[in-house]
Amino acid sequence: MNLLFLQIKEAWLNILRGRLRSFLTVLGVVIGIASVFTILTLSSGVTSTVNQELGRLGSGVLQISISPSAGNISFNELDMLALKNASTYVKSVVPIQNSTGFYSVSGRTGMAMVFGTNEQYFQSFGMSLSAGQFFSDANVRNGDPVGLVDANSIEQGLLPPNILGKRIQVNVNGNILSVKIIGTIKSGFSVGGNGGMSAIPESAKNNIPITVYVPYTTLKSSGMVSNITSLAVVLSAQDQVETYGRLAVNILNNMHHVKDGFQASSLVSALDAVNNILNVISLVLAVIAGISLVVGGIGVMNIMLVSVTERTREIGIRKALGARRKDILFQFLIEALILTLGGGVIGILIGWGLSSAASSVIAIPMLITWQNLLLSVSFALLIGVFFGIYPAYRAGLLNPVEALRYE
Amino acid sequence: MTQAQLQLKDIRKVYGKGDAAFEALKGINLAVEKNEYIAITGRSGSGKSTLMHIMGCLDTPTSGSYYLDGEDVSQMSDNALAKIRNKKIGFVFQAFNLLPHLNLMEQVMVPMYYAGITGATARKRAMDALDKVGLSAKWHRLMTQISGGEMQRVAIARAIVMEPSLLLADEPTGNLDTATSYQILDIFDDLHRSGSTIVMVTHEMDVAARAQRIVYIKDGLVEREETHA
Numbered sequence: 001m002n003l004l005f006l007q008i009k010e011a012w013l014n015i016l017r018g019r020l021r022s023f024l025t026v027l028g029v030v031i032g033i034a035s036v037f038t039i040l041t042l043s044s045g046v047t048s049t050v051n052q053e054l055g056r057l058g059s060g061v062l063q064i065s066i067s068p069s070a071g072n073i074s075f076n077e078l079d080m081l082a083l084k085n086a087s088t089y090v091k092s093v094v095p096i097q098n099s100t101g102f103y104s105v106s107g108r109t110g111m112a113m114v115f116g117t118n119e120q121y122f123q124s125f126g127m128s129l130s131a132g133q134f135f136s137d138a139n140v141r142n143g144d145p146v147g148l149v150d151a152n153s154i155e156q157g158l159l160p161p162n163i164l165g166k167r168i169q170v171n172v173n174g175n176i177l178s179v180k181i182i183g184t185i186k187s188g189f190s191v192g193g194n195g196g197m198s199a200i201p202e203s204a205k206n207n208i209p210i211t212v213y214v215p216y217t218t219l220k221s222s223g224m225v226s227n228i229t230s231l232a233v234v235l236s237a238q239d240q241v242e243t244y245g246r247l248a249v250n251i252l253n254n255m256h257h258v259k260d261g262f263q264a265s266s267l268v269s270a271l272d273a274v275n276n277i278l279n280v281i282s283l284v285l286a287v288i289a290g291i292s293l294v295v296g297g298i299g300v301m302n303i304m305l306v307s308v309t310e311r312t313r314e315i316g317i318r319k320a321l322g323a324r325r326k327d328i329l330f331q332f333l334i335e336a337l338i339l340t341l342g343g344g345v346i347g348i349l350i351g352w353g354l355s356s357a358a359s360s361v362i363a364i365p366m367l368i369t370w371q372n373l374l375l376s377v378s379f380a381l382l383i384g385v386f387f388g389i390y391p392a393y394r395a396g397l398l399n400p401v402e403a404l405r406y407e
Numbered sequence: 408m409t410q411a412q413l414q415l416k417d418i419r420k421v422y423g424k425g426d427a428a429f430e431a432l433k434g435i436n437l438a439v440e441k442n443e444y445i446a447i448t449g450r451s452g453s454g455k456s457t458l459m460h461i462m463g464c465l466d467t468p469t470s471g472s473y474y475l476d477g478e479d480v481s482q483m484s485d486n487a488l489a490k491i492r493n494k495k496i497g498f499v500f501q502a503f504n505l506l507p508h509l510n511l512m513e514q515v516m517v518p519m520y521y522a523g524i525t526g527a528t529a530r531k532r533a534m535d536a537l538d539k540v541g542l543s544a545k546w547h548r549l550m551t552q553i554s555g556g557e558m559q560r561v562a563i564a565r566a567i568v569m570e571p572s573l574l575l576a577d578e579p580t581g582n583l584d585t586a587t588s589y590q591i592l593d594i595f596d597d598l599h600r601s602g603s604t605i606v607m608v609t610h611e612m613d614v615a616a617r618a619q620r621i622v623y624i625k626d627g628l629v630e631r632e633e634t635h636a
Contacts, residue, residue, distance in 0.1 A: 003520040006513065013508040317504045320465060321565070322493020322521040324486045400465045404504070
């Protein structure tokens with residue numbers, strides 16, 4: 001046992017003696033730290049989800065589409081070849097064409113999104129098979145009526161379990177296509193994770209579309225879409241996305257003899273925008289949390305000042321026994337630190353509960369990290385030091401004669 | 408002639424400034440030899456408390472010099488005085504002035520902690536000091552579990568644990584009944600016999616009579632001294 005240990009023990013006993021007062025004193029800190037911890041935890045969860053999606057989709061993905069004002073132009077095979085050869089960073093160029101309609105198979109019906117692309121799409125976007133196989137470049141060349149569905153849709157009961165090898169009818173605006181399912185794709189594509197998705201109530205199932213992946217040539221020949229109006233270019237380097245985007249738009253404008261006929265947008269910029277919004281929300285919440293921390297800190301300072309006055313005589317006794325200014329200062333600073341640290345720990349526990357509740361409501365994963373725990377504890381200690389130092393300093397300055405005379 | 412353990416030369420203390428100035432001590436000269444036992448007495452307002460504060464290094468004089476163990480402590484800084492109080496002066500107060508929360512041993516260990524003495528050494532010295540006041544068996548008791556006389560004995564143990572040059576007692580029996588007062592005064596006699604230098608401030612003549620020498624203070628000056636056998 002040494003002086004520090006004794007000071008911690010005495011501070012702790014002082015806090016315990018005035019339990020209610022101590023608790024009310026740190027309530028502001030508790031609320032502040034609970035908010036800070038919740039914000040940190042939720043934003044970590046969202047950031048990690050967003051980054052995971054970014055990583056899986058390939059962060060160097062560029063979407064090239066036809067400007068709304070461009071009139072009647074569309075992509076052709078020559079464009080795709082030109083885009084592929086425009087830069088050594090290009091890994092693949094894949095057409096992306098969506099169409100929405102209905103499906104029916106084995107007596108089940110529902111909404112369907114028919115997704116036309118080529119054989120390179122699956123690998124480019126890091127998708128893997130659950131069963132069967134992807135369609136081949138030959139399927140794409142021939143416009144074969146083959147396709148894949150998400151394994152997820154089977155788990156959700158939207159499609160029968162033995163779908164492989166079956167034919168599924170899709171109807172888009174009256175154009176009917178019969179697609180033979182040759183593979184199922186592993187789950188993990190939707191933001192927010194699929195864990196919670198299997199618990200969809202029966203009544204809601206009709207409103208969730210399944211996705212049918214088919215060769216874009218098939219989509220075109222079925223008459224469901226007339227032209228390819230969107231391409232995805234996968235680059236090997238994320239920092240090339242912008243440069244390549246400008247180059248690609250120039251090449252296409254020249255090839256089609258138009259001005260401003262094409263536009264390029266990247267997932268990076270889309271996700272950046274999402275991240276920016278999240279950051280702003282976090283900042284606003286952090287400011288609110290900060291205000292409650294400051295208010296809490298002022299409460300701690302107030303009570304510490306009262307405590308110094310109440311214990312003036314004790315300070316006098318300590319000085320008579322040989323306590324230096326810094327010994328007295330540390331005695332009171334330690335008490336303020338124990339108060340705010342205790343408030344911080346309670347705040348973290350409450351924040352833990354809040355984040356767990358919030359993350360289940362808004363369906364984002366709860367991510368408790370050491371950094372966030374450490375940051376919250378540091379905040380609590382910082383408040384303790386910042387608002388505890390002045391009362392402690394005043395205590396240290398007290399004149400021993402006057403302090404001993406104090407009744 | 409060797410210098411006395413405590414040597415006060417022309418000590419003056421003025422409170423306030425200008426017209427409101429009040430001179431509590433007007434030039435005190437006093438020497439206390441090693442192992443001497445003196446009593447300082449006088450009416451309230453005589454300046455004996457101010458003198459005790461200066462002798463205890465709780466306060467500094469406006470002018471004059473105060474040599475403690477040959478060192479002039481009259482103009483030292485706050486922290487230097489804290490160190491002197493810690494190592495060279497043991498206080499016994501009228502109101503006991505023990506700390507809340509701590510048991511008897513911890514009470515006695517506090518001055519040692521401020522001096523950086525810890526662990527087994529501190530515990531042994533605390534037990535020895537408690538033994539001298541007959542309380543070593545109750546070392547684990549809290550303040551709420553002992554009597555007033557025992558509290559003052561703990562305060563004495565705390566005052567002597569650093570083996571100070573000066574044991575300074577301010578009305579040590581003021582809050583105690585007669586029987587208990589005599590017990591405390593007997594302890595002072597024991598400490599005096601074993602070599603302590605004791606200065607006791609009191610206004611009770613029968614208490615002052617236990618000392619070798621009585622110093623009468625009046626209006627901020629030494630009025631007279633009386634030496635006993």
